[in-house]
Structure formats: C-alpha cells, structure tokens
Amino acid sequence: MPHRIFELTQAHYPDPLVDYSSTEFVLEFQDAAQLLQKWRNPHLGRSSREGTILGLASQARASSDAIKNKILTTMLSAELEEEYIDKLNVYKFMLDRTLPEALELVNLDKLLTPEDIEEFIRKHLGLMEDEYGRKLLTATMLLDDLHEITDIEIKDKFGRTRRVSRNDVLDVIGNILGNILLRQVSLWTVDDVISRPRGRFHLKKTYRAAIMRENSIPPSKISHEDIRVIDKDRLGIIYFIVDMSQSMNKQVFKDGLTRLDGALLTALGLFYYFKLFNRRKRREFDSFKMHIVPVTKNPYVISDTKKFENFLFDAEGKGKTRLVHATNVAIKHATENYKDNNYDVQIVYLTDGRPNVPFDGSIPGLKSNFLKEYFKNNMDTKTPKAAQECMIQLNQIFNYLHRGRERNWNISYFLMAGESFRATGLFKDTKEMLGSVTAPIIIDPTEIDNLGKRILKEAILSDR
Amino acid sequence: MIGEEIEMKLDPELLNAYNNARKITQDLLSTTPEDYKLFFFLDSSLYDSVLLQTQATGSPKAIISANELQLLQQLKTDDLTPNGMDLFYASRSPRIFLPSKSYGSEFSSKVLELKLVHSFAKAALVEQTKSNFPDTLQQLYRNDAIISDLFANNVFEFAKERNAPWIWQYFQDFTAGTRLLSLYDLDDFYIPPTSIRSASIFYNYLLEIKEIMKKRSKAVIKAPLYDLVLNGFAEMVLDEHIGTLDEHVQKAVIPYLKGNLGQPLGVIGKRFIQERGENIPDMFEEVVKLKNDHELVKIWTRGETKEELEKVRENLTNRSINWHSSRNSYWSDLWPLRASVYDKISSTYVGKIQRRGYKSFSELLGDSPLVSSHGRVILQDREVGVFSIQEETVAQEQLLILRNHLQAKKDTFSTPLPGLPDVIVFKKYAGMHVASYLGIADKNQEQKYPLSPYDLPLIVRAIQVTRKKDAYQSDEREDETKISSVNYDNLEKLTEPQHRAIRYLIRQGEVIQ
Numbered sequence: 008m009p010h011r012i013f014e015l016t017q018a019h020y021p022d023p024l025v026d027y028s029s030t031e032f033v034l035e036f037q038d039a040a041q042l043l044q045k046w047r048n049p050h051l052g053r054s055s056r057e058g059t060i061l062g063l064a065s066q067a068r069a070s071s072d073a074i075k076n077k078i079l080t081t082m083l084s085a086e087l088e089e090e091y092i093d094k095l096n097v098y099k100f101m102l103d104r105t106l107p108e109a110l111e112l113v114n115l116d117k118l119l120t121p122e123d124i125e126e127f128i129r130k131h132l133g134l135m136e137d138e139y140g141r142k143l144l145t146a147t148m149l150l151d152d153l154h155e156i157t158d159i160e161i162k163d164k165f166g167r168t169r170r171v172s173r174n175d176v177l178d179v180i181g182n183i184l185g186n187i188l189l190r191q192v193s194l195w196t197v198d199d200v201i202s203r204p205r206g207r208f209h210l211k212k213t214y215r216a217a218i219m220r221e222n223s224i225p226p227s228k229i230s231h232e233d234i235r236v237i238d239k240d241r242l243g244i245i246y247f248i249v250d251m252s253q254s255m256n257k258q259v260f261k262d263g264l265t266r267l268d269g270a271l272l273t274a275l276g277l278f279y280y281f282k283l284f285n286r287r288k289r290r291e292f293d294s295f296k297m298h299i300v301p302v303t304k305n306p307y308v309i310s311d312t313k314k315f316e317n318f319l320f321d322a323e324g325k326g327k328t329r330l331v332h333a334t335n336v337a338i339k340h341a342t343e344n345y346k347d348n349n350y351d352v353q354i355v356y357l358t359d360g361r362p363n364v365p366f367d368g369s370i371p372g373l374k375s376n377f378l379k380e381y382f383k384n385n386m387d388t389k390t391p392k393a394a395q396e397c398m399i400q401l402n403q404i405f406n407y408l409h410r411g412r413e414r415n416w417n418i419s420y421f422l423m424a425g426e427s428f429r430a431t432g433l434f435k436d437t438k439e440m441l442g443s444v445t446a447p448i449i450i451d452p453t454e455i456d457n458l459g460k461r462i463l464k465e466a467i468l469s470d471r
Numbered sequence: 472m473i474g475e476e477i478e479m480k481l482d483p484e485l486l487n488a489y490n491n492a493r494k495i496t497q498d499l500l501s502t503t504p505e506d507y508k509l510f511f512f513l514d515s516s517l518y519d520s521v522l523l524q525t526q527a528t529g530s531p532k533a534i535i536s537a538n539e540l541q542l543l544q545q546l547k548t549d550d551l552t553p554n555g556m557d558l559f560y561a562s563r564s565p566r567i568f569l570p571s572k573s574y575g576s577e578f579s580s581k582v583l584e585l586k587l588v589h590s591f592a593k594a595a596l597v598e599q600t601k602s603n604f605p606d607t608l609q610q611l612y613r614n615d616a617i618i619s620d621l622f623a624n625n626v627f628e629f630a631k632e633r634n635a636p637w638i639w640q641y642f643q644d645f646t647a648g649t650r651l652l653s654l655y656d657l658d659d660f661y662i663p664p665t666s667i668r669s670a671s672i673f674y675n676y677l678l679e680i681k682e683i684m685k686k687r688s689k690a691v692i693k694a695p696l697y698d699l700v701l702n703g704f705a706e707m708v709l710d711e712h713i714g715t716l717d718e719h720v721q722k723a724v725i726p727y728l729k730g731n732l733g734q735p736l737g738v739i740g741k742r743f744i745q746e747r748g749e750n751i752p753d754m755f756e757e758v759v760k761l762k763n764d765h766e767l768v769k770i771w772t773r774g775e776t777k778e779e780l781e782k783v784r785e786n787l788t789n790r791s792i793n794w795h796s797s798r799n800s801y802w803s804d805l806w807p808l809r810a811s812v813y814d815k816i817s818s819t820y821v822g823k824i825q826r827r828g829y830k831s832f833s834e835l836l837g838d839s840p841l842v843s844s845h846g847r848v849i850l851q852d853r854e855v856g857v858f859s860i861q862e863e864t865v866a867q868e869q870l871l872i873l874r875n876h877l878q879a880k881k882d883t884f885s886t887p888l889p890g891l892p893d894v895i896v897f898k899k900y901a902g903m904h905v906a907s908y909l910g911i912a913d914k915n916q917e918q919k920y921p922l923s924p925y926d927l928p929l930i931v932r933a934i935q936v937t938r939k940k941d942a943y944q945s946d947e948r949e950d951e952t953k954i955s956s957v958n959y960d961n962l963e964k965l966t967e968p969q970h971r972a973i974r975y976l977i978r979q980g981e982v983i984q
Contacts, residue, residue: 012481020510022517023524023531024543057933058867061907064900065863069542073551078795079809080730081555082574088797092804103902110903110935114943 053116059124060110064102071098093145097135105131125150180276182283209235243351245281246308246337247274247299248330250358250423255324257359259425261453266423267324270357272452273421274299275319277355282312298340302358306333308340330362331400335370338404351415354408360422360437360447362397370400372407381439390436398440405444420447426454484580485511492587496595499708501752504594506564509587511571518570519552527863528650529691530608531560531568532615534622536647537640538866555730559590561701562608565597574727578720582727585709589731592708593701596755602762604697607690614687618646618680625676637925644869646680651864653681653688655842692833695763696824703740703767704758706732710741711751729794733787735813739821742783743767765830773825780817787813845965848895848977849958855910855980857962857973859897867931870894870909895976897936897969906972907933910980930980936972943975 074095078088109127112118118127132146212235217226220233255267264272278297285293299309299318304326309315334354341352378399382388390398408416420441428434428449437447489509497503512518523543525531535543546552558568567590574582597605622642630638709731713721725732744767748754761767771779788806795805823829823838842865845857893910910930934943957977962970 015510017517020517022520023535024520024540024547054931054933057907058931061905061933064903064905065542065866066545068900069546069863070549070551073546073553075808075812076553077551077555078805079812080553080734082727082729082794083796085796085798088795088805089800092797092800095804099901102900106900107903107935107937110905110933111937111939114934 053113056113056118056121056124057110059121060106060113064106067098067101067106071095071102074098090145093143096139097132097143097145097149100131100135101128177275177279178283180272180279182280183276242349243295243353244341244345245277245295245297245353245355246341247277247297248302248333248337248354248356248358249274249299249322250302250328250330250356251322251324251326252302252328252359252361252363253325254328254359254361255423259423260451264453265324266359267322269423269450269452270421271319271322273357273423273450274355278315278319298337300333300337300340302329302333304329306336308336327364328358328362328397329364329366330356330358331366331370331397331404332364334401334404335366335368338371338408351417353417353419355419355421357421357423359424360433361394362401363391363393365393365396366400370404372403374403375406377442378402378440382436385432385436388432388436390433395436398436402440402442405441409444418445420445422447422449423451424449425451485583488580488584489587492584492591495584495588495712496591496708499588499712499751500592500595500755502595502599502755504565504591504598506598507567507591507594508564509567509569509590511569513571515554515570515572516547518558518568519547519554521568522554522556522558523547523552525558525560528647530611530615531558531566532612532619533650534615534619534643534646536644536864536866536869538644538869539647539863540643542863553730557586557590557730559593560608560612561593561597561605561697562612563597563605564609565594565605567594575723578723578727581720582724585713585724585728586731588712589705589709589728592705596701596704596758599759600700601760602695602697602700604695604701604763607694610690611687614683614690618683621676621679621683622646629673629676641925642676645677646684647864648869649680649684650687651842651860651862653684654691654836655840655844657842657844657858692831692836694832695830696765696832696835697763698736699740699743699764699821700758700761700767701740702734702737703742703744704755706734706737707741707744707754708751725793733791733794735787735809735816738783738787738813739780739817740767742779743770746770763830765824765828768821768824771825773822776821776825780821784810784813784817843964845897846961846963848973849961850977851956853893855893855895855977857895857897857965859899861899865896867907867909868925870896893980895973897972904936904968905933906936906969906976907931908976908980932976932979934972934975936968938968943971 071094074091077083078091078095083091105128108131109118109124112127113124118124129150132143132150136143136146213229213233214226216233216235217229218224220230221227226233249270251267255270256265258265260266260269281295281297285295296310297312297315299315300306301309301318301322306329309318337354341350345352382390382395382399388395405418408418418441420437422428422434422437426449434447434449441447493503510521512521520543521531523546524533524535527539527543528535554570560566560568567587569583569586569590573579626638626642630636709728713725713728713732716724731737744754744758747757768776787809791806791809792801795801797805823835827834829835829838841862842858842860845859848855848857893908895906895908898905898907908931959970959973962973965973
C-alpha cells in the first residue's frame with residue numbers, strides 16, 4: 008500500500024477558471040467619444056440594451072441554479088439561508104416577470120436608456136416587495152449593483168466586445184479632454200504665491216521665477232529665493248455657455264460628430280475633470296461650482312448636478328444663437344448669487360462663433376468704437392450684420408469684465424470646428440472681438456492628440 | 472507522477488482521519504480502494520474553481536468558453552459556489568477533490584473522516600465494477616487533458632508569434648463550442664477539409680481538436696447511466712457507519728455531511744440497493760455486477776417504485792430538517808426546494824429508465840437536447856440557420872467564431888471555405904424566451920482585412936418571443952421585393968410565436984442593411 012503524499016503547486020494544478028483572453032483592455036478617447044454619440048442617439052444603441060437584458064438574465068439564471076445547489080449541499084447559518092432564499096425569490100421574479108417585459112419594451116423602443124431600464128426594474132422590484140409585504144434586502148442590493156450596469160458595448164482593436172459602464176467612459180473623457188482643456192481655462196485653485204519656502208510648492212511659478220532670475224532656459228539651479236508656495240485655495244464658479252442653435256447640428260468632425268456633440272464632449276470633459284477634482288480635494292464644500300447656460304430662446308442657469316448631466320446627454324440644437332443673452336444671464340447669476348468676491352468666475356463658451364441675435368436691453372460696460380471701426384474698415388468681411396452687432400456687444404461685455412477690479416472674471420472661447428476654420432474671416436473677426444481678453448481656441452474633439460499639443464503650446468505662449 | 476516526494480509537515484489530524492477512514496472502509500466492505508488520487512486543496516478558492524468547472528463541463532480538465540467563464544467567475548465573486556459538495560470524479564483511478572476547511576471545532580477531523588469514507592466507498596466500487604462507466608470517464612478525462620495540453624502549447628506559441636492576443640479566446644471558444652455542438656452532430660459545417668492541414672498550424676490544431684472532440688463525444692454518448700448506483704452505494708455505506716456512532720457524535724457531525732447524505736440521488740439509489748442483500752459485503756458483491764442504473768431499478772414495476780419512493784420521501788422530510796438552520800422558512804421555502812429535486816429524480820429520471828428502459832446517456836440526451844437545429848431560412852443571397860441552445864457555453868461571441876472563423880481573409884487565416892450562415896438562436900430563461908439574431912452587416916462591400924475573426928461589422932438583435940399581436944413592430948422598408956423572396960419552408964419543430972420572431976428578425980436584418 009504505497010500511499011504517498013505529493014505537494015502540487017499552482018504550476019502543476021492551475022486554476023481552471025483562468026481567463027486566457029484577459030489582455031489589457033484600454034478604453035481610448037476615440038471610443039469614449041463614439042460611445043457618447045450612441046447615448047445621445049438611443050436608437051443606435053438598441054442591440055446594446057438588448058444585450059444588457061440578456062446579460063442580466065443569464066447571470067440571474069446561473070445564480071439561481073447555484074443558490075439552489077448551495078442551499079441543498081452546503082452548511083449555512085440561518086441568516087444566510089434566509090438571505091439566499093430571498094435572493095432566489097428575487098431572481099425568480101426577475102426571470103419570470105421583470106426581464107421578459109423589459110426586453111419586450113426595449114424591442115419596441117420604449118425603454119431608451121440604461122436609466123429607463125434601471126427605473127423599470129426598480130419599479131418591478133417595488134411591486135415584488137409589496138407582494139411579499141416586507142422589505143427585501145436582496146432587492147435593494149441588486150438595485151445598487153444595477154448602478155454599475157454595464158450598458159455599453161465597446162470593441163477592442165481585434166473586434167472583441169466588452170461591456171463597460173457609463174462612468175468608465177466619462178472618466179476617460181474627463182481625464183483626457185478635461186486635462187488638456189484645463190490649460191486654456193485659467194482657473195486654478197491658487198490665489199497667490201508668496202516667496203516663502205514653507206507650505207506646498209507651486210512648481211510652475213517656482214520654475215518661472217528661476218528662469219527670470221537667471222535669464223536662461225533651463226535654469227542652472229533653483230535658489231532659495233525662487234521658491235514659490237501656494238498661499239491658500241480659492242473657489243471657482245464655472246459657467247458653460249453652450250450654443251444650441253440650429254447651426255450646431257452640422258456634422259463637421261470625423262465619424263459624423265456634429266458641432267453640438269463636440270461642444271457637449273468638451274463640456275463633459277471639463278465637467279468631469281472638475282468633478283473629479285472636487286472629489287479628490289475631499290473638502291466639506293466643492294472647490295468648483297458648475298453651471299450650464301444653454302443658449303436657447305430664454306437662456307436659464309442649470310446648477311443641479313443631476314440635471315446638468317441629463318442636460319448634457321439630452322441637448323439638441325434648434326433656433327437662433329442668443330449668445331449675448333446667455334452671457335447676460337450668467338453674469339447676473341454670478342453677481343446675485345455669489346456676492347463674496349472670493350469666488351473667481353470662469354465663463355466657458357462652446358460655440359460655432361456665429362451669434363446672430365443682438366441684445367435689446369442695456370449691457371454692462373462702456374461703449375467702445377474700436378470693433379465698430381474694425382468692421383467698417385473691413386468691408387469685405389462675410390460676417391453678417393447681426394453677427395457683427397453681437398460681437399460688438401460681446402466685446403463690450405468682455406472688456407468690462409476684464410477690467411473689473413472687485414473680482415476675477417475669466418473668459419474661454421472654444422470654437423467647434425476643424426483646423427481649416429483658422430483661415431476664415433470669421434475666425435479673424437472673432438479673434439479681433441476677443442482682443443486682449445483671451446484667444447479663441449479651435450477644438451476638434453476627434454483630433455484629441457493634436458489638440459493636446461496645440462493647446463499646450465498656445466497656453467505657454469499666452470501665459471507670459 | 473507529478474512532483475517530487477517531499478518531507479512535509481502534514482497535519483497529524485488529517486493523516487489520522489485518512490488512516491481511520493481507510494480502516495473503516497476495510498471493516499465495512501472487507502476491501503479498500505488502492506488506485507485513486509486524493510486532491511486536498513489548501514486554497515479553497517481553487518477548489519471552488521475546480522468544482523464549478525467540473526459541474527459545468529463534466530470533467531475537471533475541459534476548457535470553458537469565455538462566456539461561461541465570465542458567468543462562473545461572477546458566481547465565485549458573489550460567493551454562490553456550492554462548496555459543501557465533495558467532488559468525486561469516477562474515472563479509472565478516481566479523483567477525489569476535497570477543500571481544506573474546518574467543520575466545526577470539536578469533531579472537525581471526525582467529519583473529514585466520514586467524508587473520506589464516503590469517497591472511499593465510491594472509489595472501491597469504481598475500482599471493481601463491471602460497468603464501463605469509469606472507462607468512459609477515464610476516456611473523457613484523457614481527451615480533455617490532451618486538448619488542454621495541445622491548447623496550452625500551440626496557442627501560447629501562436630499568440631506570441633503572431634502577436635495576436637485574441638487567439639487565446641478564439642481557441643477557448645472554439646474548443647468549448649465544438650464540444651457542445653459535436654454532442655449533437657452539429658459541428659460539421661465549420662471544420663475545414665483535411666487537405667488544408669498543411670496550410671498552417673492554425674488549421675492543424677483545429678483538425679486535431681475536431682478529431683479528439685469526436686472521440687470524446689462518442690464516449691459521452693455511450694456512457695452508461697450510473698449515478699444512482701454510485702451515489703446510492705456510498706450513501707448506504709456512510710449511513711451504515713454513522714449508525715454505529717454514539718448519539719451525541721451523530722448529532723454533531725450530521726449537519727456537516729449535508730453534501731454527502733440526504734442528496735436525492737443517494738437516497739433513492741440506496742433504497743434500491745438495500746434490496747440486493749442483507750449486509751454490506753454481500754450488497755457490495757451484488758452492486759459490483761451492475762452495469763447501469765437500469766439494472767438497478769428494474770427490480771420493481773413503476774407502481775411499486777412509486778409506493779416505495781413515497782415512503783423514502785417521507786423519511787427524508789424528517790431527516791432533512793437537520794441540514795437547515797432556518798426554522799422560519801423551512802416549510803415554506805427550503806423543503807419544497809429539496810422535494811422538487813427529489814421528485815425530479817424519482818419521477819423523471821427513474822421514471823424514464825423504468826418506462827423506456829434507458830441505459831445510456833445518449834438516450835437521455837436525445838430526450839431533452841440542449842442544442843437542436845430547426846433548419847434554415849433561405850434568402851436570395853444567403854442562408855440563416857435556426858437553432859435552439861439551452862446552454863451558456865455558446866453565446867453571441869462564440870457564435871461569431873462559428874459564423875466567421877472562415878470568413879476572415881488575412882494571410883494568417885485565409886481559407887477557401889464559406890463560413891456558417893447567419894444564425895438565429897432561441898434560448899429560454901425561466902419565463903424568458905429569447906430569439907437572438909447574429910448577422911454580418913455589409914455583405915456586399917469588399918471586406919477590408921479584419922484584424923481578427925471578431926473584427927466584423929455585426930448586426931445583433933435579441934427579442935422576446937411572445938404571443939402578443941403587436942409585439943413586433945418593424946421599421947418599414949419601401950422595397951419589399953427582396954424580403955418577399957424569402958423561403959421559410961425548410962423550418963421544422965417551431966411554434967407560431969417562434970415563426971413570427973424569425974420573420975421579424977429576418978426583416979430587421981434586411982432593413983438595417
């Protein structure tokens with residue numbers, strides 16, 4: 008009876024559930040942009056939503072089989088046993104009633120977004136709780152899981168599909184686009200720098216001080232006197248003024264992306280960047296407060312984050328471009344709601360640069376003839392009269408804000424267009440309008456890599 | 472033999488339990504099994520994996536498709552593995568898998584001892600039985616081991632050489648898909664002829680796998696039904712031994728033997744085996760002669776069986792309360808669960824064997840197939856295959872391989888053969904009945920070189936099959952001519968709602984193009 012004992016290691020006996028196919032699956036910006044398009048047009052994503060339901064179903068079936076097996080063979084505590092029974096009931100209910108109905112509704116295009124699906128399942132599980140006459144912990148837990156619902160199919164470069172959740176995608180957009188755009192938006196949480204080697208270093212300013220002292224790049228050394236530290240954090244309010252006029256529906260980018268898509272992507276990018284920043288800071292209040300002002304017939308301010316997000320997903324372009332009206336609304340909102348001058352205000356324009364409805368009432372600031380003269384001298388400009396009038400008004404407002412001493416107003420002007428737009432008269436006119444306040448930035452979200460380089464270059468040049 | 476003999480600090484309690492278990496087996500059966508392998512998993516998560524994998528595929532070496540893999544991994548993450556079960560693989564030199572864990576404090580090693588007795592009883596039976604059940608499982612194991620080795624060696628090199636990480640998943644899905652479909656003789660349409668064996672390592676591998684799979688499937692189909700005999704005998708031996716223990720020991724250990732005792736297969740099998748003799752050695756001699764479950768259960772008529780099994784069921788009611796700690800929901804939820812599994816085996820499994828005289832797995836398989844083909848829809852420019860698949864091995868991505876692995880035209884995998892047609896698959900999940908469609912979007916366009924067989928523009932839809940009249944609204948299409956020339960005559964064994972679902976999906980496929 009030669010019974011012998013061997014020791015086997017993982018190498019001899021590998022885990023049979025090893026996932027051979029799991030190679031790195033990196034979501035790139037391109038993918039994220041395309042996915043966003045899918046969300047914004049729910050009809051494009053129907054098969055993906057059907058897949059979501061199927062995924063839930065096969066998981067529910069596998070789970071309920073496993074639970075049955077487990078209850079019959081494995082020693083469990085009373086609480087665990089009851090929990091599993093609850094789970095079993097929930098899965099049974101889902102498979103028998105909720106999911107078939109959900110799939111039918113998706114087929115008929117009556118559930119258009121993952122939120123719709125989640126809402127539907129939530130309602131159904133509510134019904135189930137009524138039926139049982141008590142709260143089902145499992146149902147609540149299942150709903151929490153649904154938040155992570157992986158509703159979007161993406162493909163890697165070999166064409167294999169994976170499902171990702173919306174948050175994954177938005178993180179990518181925020182991280183990449185937001186990071187790049189931030190170099191243009193001049194909001195920093197830094198109020199001032201002081202030359203005192205204590206506290207947190209402000210590397211950029213320190214480096215610059217060293218350059219100025221030595222007059223050479225790179226500086227040979229950073230001396231004691233160069234060191235700049237951050238004095239205190241300030242708060243920022245951001246207004247996104249999103250052009251939603253008819254003209255924004257034009258498809259100017261690769262893959263059929265419209266100007267509006269580009270504008271929303273840009274807004275989302277910044278929005279998620281700052282949101283991430285707020286989260287990272289972990290203060291009791293947010294460092295950045297964000298608002299959005301859609302350029303519609305009667306512009307209004309959206310401050311609620313949830314509504315904000317929904318707006319970015321649901322927006323569609325129609326009507327004229329009341330850019331001045333929207334600007335006025337934003338300024339009014341800021342001065343009325345944030346009386347404390349400690350707030351810096353950043354106004355971010357996302358537009359195609361074609362305002363066409365002048366403002367009738369009075370606008371802040373002094374009239375200046377400079378831009379009027381410019382248009383007079385440039386008789387051959389193709390910019391229509393109404394647009395010229397708007398630009399003059401905007402110029403007046405910008406100058407007023409720029410000179411204002413009681414608080415910092417910053418303007419960023421993003422133009423949704425391809426690189427060829429740079430050669431047009433409209434671009435020159437816009438540049439003239441913005442004058443010394445800021446420079447217009449052309450954004451093509453599909454050319455994200457080049458965009459990054461260019462903005463970086465321009466930011467360094469203009470930030471002297 | 473794998474590994475080297477090493478000096479190990481073995482848990483003395485474990486060794487003690489092992490030796491005791493052998494002694495008990497010797498006393499009860501007057502023999503002990505000699506040729507077996509006992510795997511004792513120190514890492515219980517690895518045990519969970521092996522258990523799930525074996526339950527899903529039927530052998531501990533089989534390769535799982537990516538789809539099923541994800542499901543099983545999710546089960547593991549959610550802690551839903553039924554790991555109170557002991558895994559026993561009844562091949563020649565049977566494999567016994569046990570997780571290392573504590574079964575209560577005082578009697579932990581006693582419980583382990585009893586679990587080992589249970590396994591040794593099975594092993595002894597497998598060693599001496601006249602049935603060819605262990606041979607079949609042995610063949611299964613060997614084939615799967617060969618495939619898994621081929622897989623590991625070929626694919627690793629191949630993926631590295633071509634720098635194409637998708638190859639892992641491809642072969643995984645291919646192997647698992649073939650395993651399922653070849654059971655039903657449905658695998659012929661996507662295997663290249665032997666003439667292209669020399670074309671590349673890719674085809675060589677495919678052909679090898681196919682041949683081995685064919686053998687494996689034959690073995691599975693021929694396998695005798697043997698579960699009642701095996702489980703029933705082990706249950707009887709273990710039960711007999713527990714009867715000799717002190718009352719308080721019995722009380723302490725029985726709850727931990729939930730996975731071994733009182734399982735419907737065991738309980739029912741035991742009832743039949745008890746008729747074979749007075750004491751265990753006698754019964755053992757008799758049971759060894761049994762070749763399949765049919766020989767075991769044919770001693771009674773259906774009527775007698777029903778009567779006897781009803782008594783066993785009542786007895787089970789009294790006993791099974793030991794295995795559940797929740798008293799609130801025992802009668803409303805837990806017992807019905809156990810009873811339903813019991814009834815399924817006593818009426819469906821035993822019933823089929825008794826009434827129709829089933830002896831082998833193939834007969835059972837033919838009765839309720841997991842995969843069946845319903846023929847093809849013939850369109851002007853292509854065909855659409857219609858299947859129903861009640862298995863998680865093959866899902867959308869796996870179908871894509873079957874659909875497509877011969878379509879891709881890059882140097883590395885060019886082929887003269889047409890692939891599988893577009894497919895419609897029916898699948899049932901309890902109250903859900905889904906029809907899904909998988910097609911290629913731009914057939915008319917010149918194919919660009921795809922980077923992998925997955926890299927194709929797809930049309931994928933999934934709809935609920937329903938009786939409702941207004942269920943399938945479709946986007947209208949102006950030129951109906953193309954659609955009207957579809958030939959649905961070759962379809963068979965489908966219900967009315969299924970027919971409507973097929974028509975809707977075909978129409979949708981055309982519209983999207």
